[in-house]
Structures are given as C-alpha cells and as structure tokens.
Amino acid sequence: MFQPDDLAPDRLVAEPIQRQLYQRVRDAIASGRLRPGERLPSARGLASQLGVARGTVDAALARLAGEGYVETRGPAGSFISPHLAAATLPPAARPIREAPPAPGAPSRSLPFQPGLPALDAFPRKLWSRVVAQSVRALAPPVLAYPDPAGWPPLRAAIAAYLGVSRGIACAPEQVFVTPGYQGALALIARARLAPGERVWVEDPGYALARQALRGSGAVLVPVPVDAEGLAVAEGVARAADARFALVTPTHQSPLGMALSLRRRLALLAWAAAAGAWIVEDDYDSEFRYAGPPLPALKSLDRGHRVLYAGSFSKVLFPALRLGYLVVPEPDIADFARAARSLQQGCPVLEQAAVARFMADGHFARHLRRMRGLYAARRAALAAAIAAEFGGAARIDPQEGGMHLLVRLPGTDDMGLAAHAAAAGLAPQPLSPLASLPGGEGGLTLGFANVDPRDALALAARLRDAVRDLLA
Numbered sequence: 001m002f003q004p005d006d007l008a009p010d011r012l013v014a015e016p017i018q019r020q021l022y023q024r025v026r027d028a029i030a031s032g033r034l035r036p037g038e039r040l041p042s043a044r045g046l047a048s049q050l051g052v053a054r055g056t057v058d059a060a061l062a063r064l065a066g067e068g069y070v071e072t073r074g075p076a077g078s079f080i081s082p083h084l085a086a087a088t089l090p091p092a093a094r095p096i097r098e099a100p101p102a103p104g105a106p107s108r109s110l111p112f113q114p115g116l117p118a119l120d121a122f123p124r125k126l127w128s129r130v131v132a133q134s135v136r137a138l139a140p141p142v143l144a145y146p147d148p149a150g151w152p153p154l155r156a157a158i159a160a161y162l163g164v165s166r167g168i169a170c171a172p173e174q175v176f177v178t179p180g181y182q183g184a185l186a187l188i189a190r191a192r193l194a195p196g197e198r199v200w201v202e203d204p205g206y207a208l209a210r211q212a213l214r215g216s217g218a219v220l221v222p223v224p225v226d227a228e229g230l231a232v233a234e235g236v237a238r239a240a241d242a243r244f245a246l247v248t249p250t251h252q253s254p255l256g257m258a259l260s261l262r263r264r265l266a267l268l269a270w271a272a273a274a275g276a277w278i279v280e281d282d283y284d285s286e287f288r289y290a291g292p293p294l295p296a297l298k299s300l301d302r303g304h305r306v307l308y309a310g311s312f313s314k315v316l317f318p319a320l321r322l323g324y325l326v327v328p329e330p331d332i333a334d335f336a337r338a339a340r341s342l343q344q345g346c347p348v349l350e351q352a353a354v355a356r357f358m359a360d361g362h363f364a365r366h367l368r369r370m371r372g373l374y375a376a377r378r379a380a381l382a383a384a385i386a387a388e389f390g391g392a393a394r395i396d397p398q399e400g401g402m403h404l405l406v407r408l409p410g411t412d413d414m415g416l417a418a419h420a421a422a423a424g425l426a427p428q429p430l431s432p433l434a435s436l437p438g439g440e441g442g443l444t445l446g447f448a449n450v451d452p453r454d455a456l457a458l459a460a461r462l463r464d465a466v467r468d469l470l471a
C-alpha cells in the first residue's frame with residue numbers, strides 16, 4: 001500500500017529533491033504501490049509531511065503531469081493517469097550517495113569523522129600475533145565452507161561476553177555472526193520482512209540502516225525522539241501495525257540520550273500486543289564515561305520480541321566487517337534457514353581471530369584502555385571547541401559514545417559541513433539524518449581519532465572554515 005513516506009527524499013545524496021520526488025512517484029507506479037487513477041495526497045500535505053518546500057512538490061508534480069504520469073484536476077487534486085499500465089514503467093535508478101562522508105561510509109579517515117574508533121590506538125602487533133596463532137590452529141576440515149550462522153567458538157565467546165557485560169542471558173545457538181550491523185539487517189529482512197511492511201525508525205536516526213531497510217522493501221515510518229528517546233506513543237499513533245521498530249536504546253544515534261525505562265516497557269508492550277519485533281542496535285554501549293550503562297533492552301525481553309544486534313566496528317575496527325545478531329530461542333530455526341539462504345558465512349580466519357582475542361582476555365583489556373583514551377580525547381576536544389567558539393557553540397551533554405554533538409544556533413548545518421569539508425574536515429550535519437521537520441540542527445564531531453595535542457588546532461581550523469556562517 002502506498003504511504004506518503006515512500007516519497008521521502010534522501011538528503012545525503014546530491015540528486016535534487018525535486019528529481020527524487022519525481023523518481024519516487026515513478027517507482028511507486030512501476031511497483032504497483034500507486035495505481036492508475038489513484039489520487040495523490042495534496043501538494044501542501046505532501047510538502048509538510050516530507051518537510052520540503054511546497055514549490056519543490058509543485059515542480060515535481062508539474063514534470064510528472066508534463067510527461068503524462070499524473071493528471072492535475074484543479075481543486076479535485078492530482079491523480080495517477082488512468083491510462084498508464086504499471087508494467088510499462090521501469091523503476092528509475094536510485095541516486096548515488098556523495099560527500100560529505102557519512103559514518104560508516106567508505107572513505108579516508110578525516111578529522112572529526114564520526115563513527116570510527118581510534119585507528120591509531122588499535123593494538124596491531126598483538127592482533128597480528130593472534131591472527132598468526134589462529135591461522136596455525138585451523139585444521140584442514142575447517143577450510144571447507146563455514147557455518148553460515150557463525151564460527152562456533154566465536155558464537156560462544158559473544159554469548160559469554162553479553163552475559164557479563166550487557167545482562168543478556170543467551171545460548172551460543174542464539175548468536176548469529178554477520179557481516180556487521182548491515183549484515184544483521186539483511187538477515188533480519190530475509191527471515192522476517194515482506195516487501196511493503198512498515199518499520200518504525202528513529203528520527204533523526206542512522207542513515208545506513210534506513211537505506212538498507214528501504215533496499216529490502218520496507219516502508220519506513222519515521223518516529224520522533226525526545227529527551228526519553230523514541231516517542232513510542234507517536235509510533236503507535238503512526239503505525240500500530242508495523243512489523244519492526246529499530247532502536248538504539250543505550251545511546252540514541254545520533255542524539256545520545258538513553259531510552260527511558262518507561263519507554264522500554266511501553267515498546268516491549270507494543271511489540272507483544274502487535275506481534276512485532278524490536279531491533280536493538282547496541283552499536284557503542286561499551287563506551288560510556290559516567291557510570292555504568294543501562295542494561296540492554298534485550299535483558300528485559302521476557303516475550304521473545306527483541307532481536308539484539310552488536311558490532312565489532314567500534315570496539316575493534318570497521319574493516320573487519322563482523323557483527324552479530326542474538327535472536328529469541330523460538331526463532332533460531334527460522335534465522336538459521338535465512339542465514340543459509342543469504343550467505344555462505346563470514347570468513348573463518350577473522351572469526352577465529354576475534355574469538356581468540358576475546359577468549360584470551362585481550363578484548364576486555366582493549367576496551368578498558370579505549371574507555372580511558374576516549375574519555376581523555378573527548379574532554380580535550382570539548383575544551384578546545386569551547387575555547388575556540390565561545391558562546392557561539394553549545395555541546396549537548398552525553399554520557400557515552402564516540403562523537404560530540406555541537407549546536408551552533410542560528411546556522412545551517414549543511415552549509416557548516418560543506419565549508420568544513422572544503423577545509424579537509426569531516427564533521428557531519430544532523431539535519432540529513434531527520435525526515436520529520438522541526439528538529440534542531442548541529443554537527444557531530446568524532447573525537448576518537450583526535451589526539452589531545454591537536455585538539456586546539458583542529459577546533460581553530462573548524463572555526464576558521466565556518467567563520468562566515470556563524471550567527
């Protein structure tokens with residue numbers, strides 16, 4: 001069924017919004033979600049729902065009308081031309097992403113780029129030794145195709161780690177090793193999502209997850225976040241029958257608040273009543289600088305509704321492309337089947353090395369070291385931003401994570417990021433991560449790779465780059 005959100009433009013791509021709207025309407029016709037003769041929402045309604053200018057919607061409709069896809073009938077509204085046969089329309093090509101690089105997007109590592117762990121502090125010598133030991137230990141039978149659900153010792157190491165550190169009691173059989181969170185989403189979509197089903201996504205939220213789900217045919221329902229995290233009642237009002245809710249309960253991406261206990265219970269109650277699943281993306285809970293994190297939402301999951309996803313991208317390094325998904329016990333067989341049909345498993349050598357790294361205690365030591373290092377880097381960058389920007393900038397308080405959220409009231413964050421990019425810096429603007437109108441803009445500044453000795457100079461470089469845009 002057609003939803004206006006199907007037309008939501010992707011603000012991370014270079015393609016003009018007007019052209020994206022035009023193409024999305026064509027796609028919806030081609031896929032049969034918009035049928036010949038069907039009435040489109042009013043231009044004013046679309047503009048406000050999608051958070052775009054009315055003139056942009058008018059221009060897209062005018063082009064669609066000019067090419068015969070849409071008929072405008074004055075006050076009666078706009079209709080998909082009744083003369084169209086859906087099958088005659090090839091779907092338009094998807095627009096291509098472009099700079100500035102988003103967290104997780106392939107790129108060089110530039111100062112302030114969010115989403116990256118401290119690449120300079122990864123213990124490469126130790127890692128090389130562990131990899132060499134792992135290679136030597138791989139007996140010939142293991143060189144055949146790997147288990148698509150994961151290397152058993154790694155599944156066991158992850159289950160043990162989650163029990164101790166995240167309060168999650170799970171058996172190794174519930175753990176599926178995936179190519180990162182992206183791989184976990186692909187597995188979830190294969191096992192549990194039919195095209196056209198609706199999925200709540202946090203707004204603002206993680207762009208690559210939205211993209212992956214849209215690619216799997218999900219219809220995204222943006223749900224606002226406030227000081228308590230995802231506004232569950234809003235989600236219920238917008239799409240009570242959604243199939244999934246995607247959440248970052250420990251540390252909302254990108255705003256950083258934790259999902260309150262009240263909201264956690266409300267979300268679990270909704271999922272139980274609706275027969276829906278909650279995807280818990282616990283991407284960076286290990287990095288917290290003030291007190292222990294809330295236990296994972298999964299630890300409250302008595303009704304088997306939570307699919308818990310973790311990633312080694314932040315705690316080790318993203319090029320590993322390893323993550324995991326913990327599924328409820330009753331779902332093991334379905335996910336095992338989906339994993340077999342999706343992939344031939346992840347590379348065994350990397351899995352074996354991570355399993356050994358965990359089992360030998362290196363992982364826990366590495367995390368402890370990184371927590372100390374990040375606390376120092378974070379404090380140094382926050383002080384440097386305060387010194388260089390003074391009252392022009394406000395840093396949102398956050399208890400964890402690997403980026404600072406800097407608000408520069410009265411500025412356009414896309415413009416700030418573009419000027420910063422021209423100066424070789426990669427802070428990311430907040431506004432493209434939201435599709436609902438009304439949120440406050442800002443910049444996310446990754447601090448994990450900022451050496452405290454360079455913090456002042458980098459903050460000054462950023463200030464000089466955006467000086468003309470400051471209020």
Ligand SMILES: Cc1ncc(COP(=O)(O)O)c(C=O)c1O
Nearest residue numbers: 115180181182206253283311313
């Ligand atoms: C919100 C969020 N979830 C998950 C991930 C991890 O993704 P992956 O495991 O695919 O690298 C990231 C990485 O940047 C992220 O920002």
